Amino acid sequence: xxxxxxxxxxxxxxxxxLALSFEGDIEKILEASNVEETMxxxxxxxxxxxxxxxxxxxxxxxxxxxxxKNKGMNTKFLVLTSSVKRDDYIRSxxxxxxxxxxxxxxxxxxxxxxxxxxxxxxxxxxxxxxYQSTYNQKNNILSELxxxxxxxxxALGKGLSNQEIADELFISEHTVKxxxxxxxxxxxxxxxxxAALLVNEVSNLYRECV
Numbered sequence: 001x002x003x004x005x006x007x008x009x010x011x012x013x014x015x016x017x018l019a020l021s022f023e024g025d026i027e028k029i030l031e032a033s034n035v036e037e038t039m040x041x042x043x044x045x046x047x048x049x050x051x052x053x054x055x056x057x058x059x060x061x062x063x064x065x066x067x068x069k070n071k072g073m074n075t076k077f078l079v080l081t082s083s084v085k086r087d088d089y090i091r092s093x094x095x096x097x098x099x100x101x102x103x104x105x106x107x108x109x110x111x112x113x114x115x116x117x118x119x120x121x122x123x124x125x126x127x128x129x130x131y132q133s134t135y136n137q138k139n140n141i142l143s144e145l146x147x148x149x150x151x152x153x154x155a156l157g158k159g160l161s162n163q164e165i166a167d168e169l170f171i172s173e174h175t176v177k178x179x180x181x182x183x184x185x186x187x188x189x190x191x192x193x194x195a196a197l198l199v200n201e202v203s204n205l206y207r208e209c210v
Contacts, residue, residue, distance in 0.1 A: 002047040004030040019107040054081040099123035152179040157199040
């Protein structure tokens with residue numbers, strides 16, 4: 001089989017190439033550093049798999065996948081990236097990549113991902129799945145709150161007092177207390193500090209994902 005490695009850093013390409021060179025069923029390892037060079041190799045060599053970095057200098061690695069699919073090429077695509085951003089993962093999924101693995105993975109894990117994808121299976125790095133699962137789980141908990149309760153929860157995350165929340169949201173302090181009581185009940189928490197920590201944790205996870 002033929003495998004194409006697409007990365008704008010020569011040392012990364014050489015490292016991956018070295019790891020793949022020990023695989024007996026790989027007959028040819030190709031390298032490219034940008035979109036146009038990659039498209040030329042895809043057309044000429046028709047590799048079975050392309051391992052593509054998302055960030056190729058100022059170019060988007062997913063542009064390669066888009067063009068290849070538009071041309072009806074049969075090459076499979078495995079994204080190898082240092083990005084754990086939710087948006088990058090979602091874009092990769094939407095465009096239809098066959099696998100997604102982080103550069104921090106061990107060489108044997110990358111080789112395993114290569115073989116999984118070549119067998120026609122989907123491979124997603126466990127760290128990405130865990131990361132997304134943590135965010136989705138916590139975000140789903142907050143989805144049980146009403147829009148107003150979410151506003152109060154965000155204000156709690158800012159460390160505001162009941163009166164300060166009332167002033168900010170133009171409601172009475174008594175109403176704020178009712179909302180906080182409902183929030184604690186729905187989230188199964190015992191203290192407002194726990195609620196503040198939860199909303200801040202979800203906010204931090206979201207910023208890291210996007």
